[in-house]
Amino acid sequence: MGLEEKIPDSIILTTLDKMVNWARKRSMWPFGFGLACCAIEMISTFAAHFDLARYGMEVMRPSPRQADLMIVAGRVSMKMAPVVRTLYEQMPNPKWVISMGACASCGGVFNNYAILQGVDRIIPVDIYVPGCPPRPEQLMDGILKLQQKVEKESLKDKREEWGRSA
Amino acid sequence: MTTVSKTVELNMGPQHPSTHGVLRVVLELDGERVVKATPVIGYLHTGIEKTMESKLYYKALPATDRMDYLSPMSNNLGFCLAVEKLMDIEIPEKVKWVRVCLAELTRIKSHLAWVGTHALDLGAMSMLLYAFRERESIIDVYEACSGQRMMSSYIRIGGLAQELPEDFDKLVRKVIKQVAQGIKDYEDLLTNNEIFINRTKNVAVISAADALDYSLSGPMLRGSGVNYDVRKANPYSGYEYFDFEIPLGKNGDAYDRYLIRLEEMRQSLRIIQQTIDGMPEGPYRAHLPGIVLPPKEDVLYKMESMIFHFKIITEGFKAPCGGVYQAIEAPKGELGFYIQGDGTNKPNRVRVRPPSFINLASLPKLVEGRLFSDVVCAIGSIDIVLGEVDR
Amino acid sequence: MEDKIREFLNSRFADALIKEDNFRDQQSFHIKPECLVDICQALMDDADLKIKYLSDITSLDWLGHEQEKDGRFEVVYNLYSLDHRYRFFIKVRLPDDKPRIQSLTSLWSGANWMEREVYDLMGIEFEGHPDLTKILTPDELEGYPLRKDFPLTWEQPAFSWNKDDPPEVVK
Numbered sequence: 253m254g255l256e257e258k259i260p261d262s263i264i265l266t267t268l269d270k271m272v273n274w275a276r277k278r279s280m281w282p283f284g285f286g287l288a289c290c291a292i293e294m295i296s297t298f299a300a301h302f303d304l305a306r307y308g309m310e311v312m313r314p315s316p317r318q319a320d321l322m323i324v325a326g327r328v329s330m331k332m333a334p335v336v337r338t339l340y341e342q343m344p345n346p347k348w349v350i351s352m353g354a355c356a357s358c359g360g361v362f363n364n365y366a367i368l369q370g371v372d373r374i375i376p377v378d379i380y381v382p383g384c385p386p387r388p389e390q391l392m393d394g395i396l397k398l399q400q401k402v403e404k405e406s407l408k409d410k411r412e413e414w415g416r417s418a
Numbered sequence: 419m420t421t422v423s424k425t426v427e428l429n430m431g432p433q434h435p436s437t438h439g440v441l442r443v444v445l446e447l448d449g450e451r452v453v454k455a456t457p458v459i460g461y462l463h464t465g466i467e468k469t470m471e472s473k474l475y476y477k478a479l480p481a482t483d484r485m486d487y488l489s490p491m492s493n494n495l496g497f498c499l500a501v502e503k504l505m506d507i508e509i510p511e512k513v514k515w516v517r518v519c520l521a522e523l524t525r526i527k528s529h530l531a532w533v534g535t536h537a538l539d540l541g542a543m544s545m546l547l548y549a550f551r552e553r554e555s556i557i558d559v560y561e562a563c564s565g566q567r568m569m570s571s572y573i574r575i576g577g578l579a580q581e582l583p584e585d586f587d588k589l590v591r592k593v594i595k596q597v598a599q600g601i602k603d604y605e606d607l608l609t610n611n612e613i614f615i616n617r618t619k620n621v622a623v624i625s626a627a628d629a630l631d632y633s634l635s636g637p638m639l640r641g642s643g644v645n646y647d648v649r650k651a652n653p654y655s656g657y658e659y660f661d662f663e664i665p666l667g668k669n670g671d672a673y674d675r676y677l678i679r680l681e682e683m684r685q686s687l688r689i690i691q692q693t694i695d696g697m698p699e700g701p702y703r704a705h706l707p708g709i710v711l712p713p714k715e716d717v718l719y720k721m722e723s724m725i726f727h728f729k730i731i732t733e734g735f736k737a738p739c740g741g742v743y744q745a746i747e748a749p750k751g752e753l754g755f756y757i758q759g760d761g762t763n764k765p766n767r768v769r770v771r772p773p774s775f776i777n778l779a780s781l782p783k784l785v786e787g788r789l790f791s792d793v794v795c796a797i798g799s800i801d802i803v804l805g806e807v808d809r
Numbered sequence: 810m811e812d813k814i815r816e817f818l819n820s821r822f823a824d825a826l827i828k829e830d831n832f833r834d835q836q837s838f839h840i841k842p843e844c845l846v847d848i849c850q851a852l853m854d855d856a857d858l859k860i861k862y863l864s865d866i867t868s869l870d871w872l873g874h875e876q877e878k879d880g881r882f883e884v885v886y887n888l889y890s891l892d893h894r895y896r897f898f899i900k901v902r903l904p905d906d907k908p909r910i911q912s913l914t915s916l917w918s919g920a921n922w923m924e925r926e927v928y929d930l931m932g933i934e935f936e937g938h939p940d941l942t943k944i945l946t947p948d949e950l951e952g953y954p955l956r957k958d959f960p961l962t963w964e965q966p967a968f969s970w971n972k973d974d975p976p977e978v979v980k
Contacts, residue, residue, distance in 0.1 A: 285433055286439060287439070287462065288439070288462055288464075288484070288487065288804070288805050289484055289487035289568060289805065291439065292488065292531065292568065293567070293568065295546075295550065296553075299546060299547055299551070300547040300548070300550055300551045301554045314434075314435040316433075326462075327462070327464060329460075329461060329462055329463050329464065330463075330946075330947050330949075330950070331460050331461050331463060331946070332461045332462065335432055335433065335461065339433055361469075361480060361481065361484070362464055362465065362466075362469060363961075363962050364464075364468060364469050364962055365465055365468070365950075365954055365959070365960070365961065365962065366463045366464050366465035366468075366946070366954070367464055367465065384569055385567075385568055385569065459944060459945065460943075460944060460945040460946060460947070463946060465954060465961075467930075467955065468954055468955055468959075468961060469961070471955075472961050503833055506833065628918075630861055630862060630891075631917055631918045631919065632918050632919040633862065633863050633864065633865075633917060633919030633923075634919075644891070646862075646891055651891075651894045652894060652896070739876075740832035741832065741869075741885070741898075742832065742833050742835060743865075743896070743898070745864075745896075752864070754864065754887070756865070756867055756885065756887070758869055766870075766871070766874070767869045767870070767955075769865070769867040769885075771864065771865040771867075771887070776865075776919060776922065778922075779918075779919060779921060779922040780918075780919075783918075809945075
């Protein structure tokens with residue numbers, strides 16, 4: 253004789269966290285922005301053979317102001333670093349970052365004067381996808397992992413985090 | 419009433435969907451007309467030349483893949499041929515044939531990516547999906563050979579990384595069949611398409627004299643009617659054995675370059691067919707202890723092979739003091755490697771003559787005085803890869 | 810073909826030719842830097858040779874090598890004749906202190922970016938170049954990366970997202 257039995261079927265019970273995260277996870281708009289080699293594999297992921305649209309992610313946005321997910325695909329040079337940072341700041345909250353490939357994650361094979369040794373030195377990264385370049389399946393796996401991560405986020409933490417940085 | 423003419427400065431890039439990467443162009447506009455265009459490059463400067471100079475000859479090879487990442491095998495081929503010239507190595511006949519076959523597959527792969535993205539820039543979204551569908555079949559060949567989809571490093575100094583896979587023949591024949599059908603489809607979709615013709619015909623025109631003045635190469639030069647293709651002019655790696663033609667344009671506009679690239683794909687298919695039909699037997703690597711790595715099978719069972727393997731990997735080989743230049747016809751144009759040996763086991767200088775860098779220098783010439791919307795078409799028709807432009 | 814060019818250079822610029830070498834069938838002519846533009850102009854205009862295509866310009870740094878005695882920097886001009894299908898090199902040596910040479914932009918527009926790249930990466934100045942500015946490296950970068958005394962690994966990000974934990978400078 254609990255409360256549950258009294259509630260009609262047409263009412264769904266959940267927390268706000270869960271509901272918002274479910275919505276965010278299922279309609280993530282990636283930012284169509286490629287830097288180097290990995291960008292080609294990123295295009296392959298969105299193209300016919302691998303077809304990322306199956307996960308509801310095909311809406312590539314050419315503008316950072318409409319995007320939720322930044323895929324840093326390729327090596328970030330010293331000259332490009334301020335641009336990447338600006339683009340990241342132009343994205344509205346909530347936003348996530350996938351660092352795709354060895355170069356974006358840690359500089360890869362290019363340990364030299366021209367390349368930033370990991371994009372995490374300038375922007376916070378959620379998921380690292382290894383490989384040079386990663387296969388499309390790997391990128392998909394990274395995106396699915398990110399979806400799992402989004403599922404577990406809490407609005408309270410986010411609010412505090414953004415409040416601090418504001 | 420007096421009118422004041424004022425120009426507007428517009429910044430395009432480095433993040434722009436139709437600059438094919440991180441090219442930035444600063445445009446001075448008078449209404450819709452481009453008064454001045456200044457390309458700003460360097461947003462992908464990787465220091466590849468410096469990195470290669472700090473490594474042994476063997477270990478510099480993987481950096482070449484990451485330059486023009488749409489045609490890695492061509493870069494491998496250029497670098498290996500240059501080092502082989504420097505060391506004066508003779509390579510087995512079969513290796514030459516396989517290299518030609520792979521280089522031509524690479525040309526098709528690069529042109530497919532080009533036709534897809536160029537058509538996408540001009541508004542034909544579905545072309546990208548079709549072109550990448552065919553491209554996957556070539557990537558399958560890459561993967562069967564080297565285990566990697568893009569950065570294969572399969573062509574090595576003195577030969578190949580390993581024996582060809584057993585189903586190589588079958589895979590390549592599948593590519594020929596699929597791409598031949600694909601080219602027909604693209605022709606149907608684009609060649610007589612009113613919108614495509616209006617966007618490309620008489621756009622981004624460059625005359626033959628200007629093309630030579632700007633040192634252009636590849637389809638950019640041949641589009642203006644200048645017959646210069648390194649494969650015919652100075653044959654390398656056994657291109658003289660094969661029968662193929664060099665398509666030439668007349669008007670030097672974006673449409674002619676499109677036709678040339680499509681025809682080049684057909685000619686490449688012809689060459690690939692010839693290599694597959696007449697592939698000679700033989701070893702996949704030259705037998706030159708001390709310079710070329712011994713086959714991996716031998717390293718496990720033969721003492722001296724293991725010693726040579728160890729020596730090459732740890733010390734490398736010493737190159738003579740002299741500079742060589744080897745040009746190949748990459749999909750984008752004349753790709754050259756200038757390697758200066760200095761008597762040690764590392765090169766003193768590795769200079770890449772990047773075709774897209776030099777072709778891109780002509781962008782102001784192509785677009786100045788034209789409409790703003792032609793800029794996108796001009797950038798696309800040059801066929802740049804920023805990895806190679808900035809290195 | 811190399812005999813023709815040698816004859817031509819000897820007849821018109823006898824004192825400009827320092828030496829020549831042939832390595833792996835590739836002919837190079839070492840000339841005095843001040844005669845560069847005149848020689849290129851003459852090669853271009855000659856009705857028989859028709860050297861009309863400037864394939865590439867590159868530069869070398871001989872720091873610490875025995876070759877340094879002739880001048881630390883070497884600029885290599887890669888010329889090609891489309892009619893004869895013949896490629897050869899013109900090389901000039903420049904001193905360590907303020908390396909300068911005349912620009913070829915008056916002859917070939919394509920030389921513009923090639924020379925800018927050499928300037929940016931090797932620090933060789935070209936006199937008479939219309940716009941000699943950095944092309945590849947960021948404006949903040951000091952020094953010339955391709956010189957042998959420039960370290961390979963060195964980085965200093967301009968900023969960090971985490972103010973409390975700045976990235977260390979690696980040398």
